[in-house]
Amino acid sequence: DTGVxxxxxxxxxxxxxxxxxxxxxxxxxxxxxxxxxxLGQGPEFLTYFQNEAQLEKSRLLSDRFSAERxxxxxxxxxxxxxxxxxxxxxxxASSLIWNNSPLHFGNGTRLxxx
Amino acid sequence: DAKTTQPxxxxxxxxxxxxxxxxxxxxxxNEYVYWYRQIHSQGPQYIIHGLKNNETNExxxxxxxxxxxxxxxxxxxxxLRDTAVYYCIVRVVNNAGNxxxxxxxxxxxxxP
Numbered sequence: 356d357t358g359v360x361x362x363x364x365x366x367x368x369x370x371x372x373x374x375x376x377x378x379x380x381x382x383x384x385x386x387x388x389x390x391x392x393x394l395g396q397g398p399e400f401l402t403y404f405q406n407e408a409q410l411e412k413s414r415l416l417s418d419r420f421s422a423e424r425x426x427x428x429x430x431x432x433x434x435x436x437x438x439x440x441x442x443x444x445x446x447x448a449s450s451l452i453w454n455n456s457p458l459h460f461g462n463g464t465r466l467x468x469x
Numbered sequence: 470d471a472k473t474t475q476p477x478x479x480x481x482x483x484x485x486x487x488x489x490x491x492x493x494x495x496x497x498x499n500e501y502v503y504w505y506r507q508i509h510s511q512g513p514q515y516i517i518h519g520l521k522n523n524e525t526n527e528x529x530x531x532x533x534x535x536x537x538x539x540x541x542x543x544x545x546x547x548x549l550r551d552t553a554v555y556y557c558i559v560r561v562v563n564n565a566g567n568x569x570x571x572x573x574x575x576x577x578x579x580x581p
Contacts, residue, residue: 357538359512396573397556397572397573397574398513398569398571399571400569400570403568411568431537440547446512446513448512448513455501455518455560457503457515457518458513458515458569459515460512460513460514461512462511463511463512464514465509
C-alpha cells in the first residue's frame, strides 16, 4: 500500500508523559501536514512542512507540541507533558507541491490521556 | 477561505443517488470547491474538486451553480459503504500551503 501511514494507531498515556507519533507520507509528496480532530468535530490544521522546512504553525500548536521532518521524508509529532485536553485523533496528510493538489490523509493516531 | 454551510445530516436509500448540498455564498473567483469524506475511524478521503465547471470521476459528480454560490456532490448509486461524514471545503487557488479548513460536514446515512 502506498498511502499515508501513521504509527501507532492508538496510544494511551498518563497525564504528564511525553508521546511521539510518526507519519510516513506518500513517497513522492513534498508536503506533509498534521491535523488534530476531536470527537464530533472536523479536523483542525496544526502545521505543515515542505520538504524538511516547517512553513506554518497554527496557534493551536502550543509550546508543548513539536513537529519535525528531518530528511524531508517521514515526520514526527511530539507532545510533551500531555494534558487530558490533548486527547484527540492526530491525522497526517501529504500532497504534491503543486497548488490545489489534493491532500491524502492517513488513518490517524488516536491519543487518550488519562 | 470562504465559509461553507452544509446540512448536519441526511439519509439516502441504498442504490439511490445521494445529493449532498453545500452553500458557499461568499466564494471568491479564485477559490476551488473540494469534497472529502470521512468514514468512521478513518482519515478523510479526497473525493473531487472543481472551480467553475462540473466535474465527474469514478467516485462522484460535482455540480457547481453558475454563480458558484452553491454546489452539490452526487453519489450516483449510494451503497452502505458510502455512510460517512462529507465535508465541503473552499480554498483559494494560490493557497501556498494547500491547507484545508474543515467545517462540521454532513453525516450521510445510507439505509438498506
